[in-house]
Amino acid sequence: MSASFDGTSKISSVESSEKSKKYKEFIDKEEYELRKRLPRKLPKRKTDVYVTRKTNFTSQLERAQKILDSENEVYIHGLGAAINQAINLGLQLQTNGHGSVEIATHTSTVELVDDLEPQTDELEPETQSRNNSAIHIKVYKINPIKVELKDS
Numbered sequence: 744m745s746a747s748f749d750g751t752s753k754i755s756s757v758e759s760s761e762k763s764k765k766y767k768e769f770i771d772k773e774e775y776e777l778r779k780r781l782p783r784k785l786p787k788r789k790t791d792v793y794v795t796r797k798t799n800f801t802s803q804l805e806r807a808q809k810i811l812d813s814e815n816e817v818y819i820h821g822l823g824a825a826i827n828q829a830i831n832l833g834l835q836l837q838t839n840g841h842g843s844v845e846i847a848t849h850t851s852t853v854e855l856v857d858d859l860e861p862q863t864d865e866l867e868p869e870t871q872s873r874n875n876s877a878i879h880i881k882v883y884k885i886n887p888i889k890v891e892l893k894d895s
Contacts, residue, residue: 774866775859782822782855782875790814794821794829803828804835807882811836811844816883822853823875833880840884847881 792807810817817836821829833846852874859869 774862775869776862778858778860780856780858782853788818790816791818791820792832794819794825794832796825796828800828800832803832807832807836808839811840811882811884816881819878819880819882821878821880823877826876826878829878829880833882836882843884845883845885847883849879849881851877851879853877 790810792803792810794803807817807819819829819833821827833848837844837846853876855873855875857871857873859871861868
């Protein structure tokens with residue numbers, strides 16, 4: 744997968760077909776339908792930006808910059824395939840800050856739950872859990888230290 748600095752990425756058809764094959768091996772489509780639950784979200788604060796691959800990168804950048812200007816810090820959260828876009832967003836904010844903005848990054852693993860809904864009455868509904876990578880980026884303004892020189 745290749746990613747550019749503006750947050751866009753290109754996934755080859757080979758990579759996407761490999762991922763779908765993984766699920767097809769474990770789930771018989773005639774028996775079950777896979778429903779992915781939404782991930783558990785962190786508490787929503789006014790300084791949080793949740794990055795998705797579906798949201799326009801420029802809109803996310805403008806929103807994060809607006810929060811950073813008014814609150815002096817913004818937290819960017821990305822999950823799975825949106826990690827690259829979250830990183831690019833943080834780096835763009837740092838670049839636009841011209842040295843007055845720093846970033847702190849934390850990674851984690853999030854457990855996601857999928858529902859397997861039976862297509863026939865003979866089967867029971869099931870759930871399966873899987874892990875996915877997540878990133879949390881704190882972008883904050885730094886205050887330059889003012890040094891006063893004393894006259895001797």
